[in-house]
Amino acid sequence: MHLKKKLGQHFLVDQNIINKLIKNISPCEKDSIIEIGPGDGALTKSIIPYVKNICLIEKDKGLINDLNFILKSYKNSKVINQDVLKFDFNILECPFRVIGNLPYNISTEIIFKMCKVDNVIDIHFMLQKEVVDRIVSKPNTKVYGRLSVMAQAYFNTKKLFDISENVFVPKPKVKSSFLRLLPRKSIFIDNKHEEIFYNIVKSSFEGRRKMIRQSLIKYLSDNDYNNFNINPKLRAENLTVNDYLLISKYVSQI
Numbered sequence: 331m332h333l334k335k336k337l338g339q340h341f342l343v344d345q346n347i348i349n350k351l352i353k354n355i356s357p358c359e360k361d362s363i364i365e366i367g368p369g370d371g372a373l374t375k376s377i378i379p380y381v382k383n384i385c386l387i388e389k390d391k392g393l394i395n396d397l398n399f400i401l402k403s404y405k406n407s408k409v410i411n412q413d414v415l416k417f418d419f420n421i422l423e424c425p426f427r428v429i430g431n432l433p434y435n436i437s438t439e440i441i442f443k444m445c446k447v448d449n450v451i452d453i454h455f456m457l458q459k460e461v462v463d464r465i466v467s468k469p470n471t472k473v474y475g476r477l478s479v480m481a482q483a484y485f486n487t488k489k490l491f492d493i494s495e496n497v498f499v500p501k502p503k504v505k506s507s508f509l510r511l512l513p514r515k516s517i518f519i520d521n522k523h524e525e526i527f528y529n530i531v532k533s534s535f536e537g538r539r540k541m542i543r544q545s546l547i548k549y550l551s552d553n554d555y556n557n558f559n560i561n562p563k564l565r566a567e568n569l570t571v572n573d574y575l576l577i578s579k580y581v582s583q584i
């Protein structure tokens with residue numbers, strides 16, 4: 331098979347790892363699954379016997395016939411030949427679970443996109459170890475950044491285990507990890523709060539080395555900080571996800 335580097339095609343070839351992924355996903359017969367980037371169906375073939383239905387979103391046209399063949403005896407399952415970044419998940423009405431061994435070049439964009447998707451029960455993604463470490467990291471660490479705050483605002487995040495590069499063909503240059511995301515409920519009071527949260531987190535980390543009083547000067551005066559008990563001399567990496575939620579709630583109400 332001719333693999334396309336620009337589509338991040340590294341296919342799983344180790345059935346032991348696939349079994350371990352499935353065990354951690356713990357599929358059951360009432361599950362509707364969305365799989366992002368099914369490739370040649372390594373994960374799909376192993377999970378489909380356990381679930382109610384599966385919807386595969388694959389960008390590479392050349393893989394679609396084989397994927398349709400894998401699904402041919404399963405009812406209510408389908409292949410969508412589309413770029414996942416353009417796919418509107420919010421047209422899906424029933425709650426669904428999302429899985430995928432992601433194309434690593436767009437894994438961060440996919441995580442940001444998933445923050446805005448309703449009706450998700452849970453997400454299990456394989457992606458670069460370095461990105462998973464950022465997603466689950468805590469404040470005051472080197473890798474804590476915008477991605478950590480955004481992901482942890484929308485999800486309870488858990489790294490399940492690391493995966494060696496030897497289980498893929500071709501072998502990627504980096505290690506991978508398996509990640510679980512569980513949506514958090516009602517974190518924003520309204521859309522305005524959510525929009526301001528997004529902008530405040532972005533501005534804070536754009537000036538990562540600056541004090542937040544400087545990065546957030548267009549939102550807050552020094553006096554405002556007395557209202558939510560956060561020291562304006564702290565830097566973006568010192569603030570918790572809750573601090574960001576609190577600041578943005580305050581800004582959305584002034």
Ligand code: SAM
Nearest residue numbers: 337340341342367368369389390413414431433
């Ligand atoms: N799931 C397979 C496996 O584990 O062996 C393949 C994983 S491979 C890392 C990533 C897959 O995502 C490839 O099949 C690639 O064609 C597909 N892909 C890349 N960019 C995509 C996009 N924007 N939307 C949907 N699928 C994409």
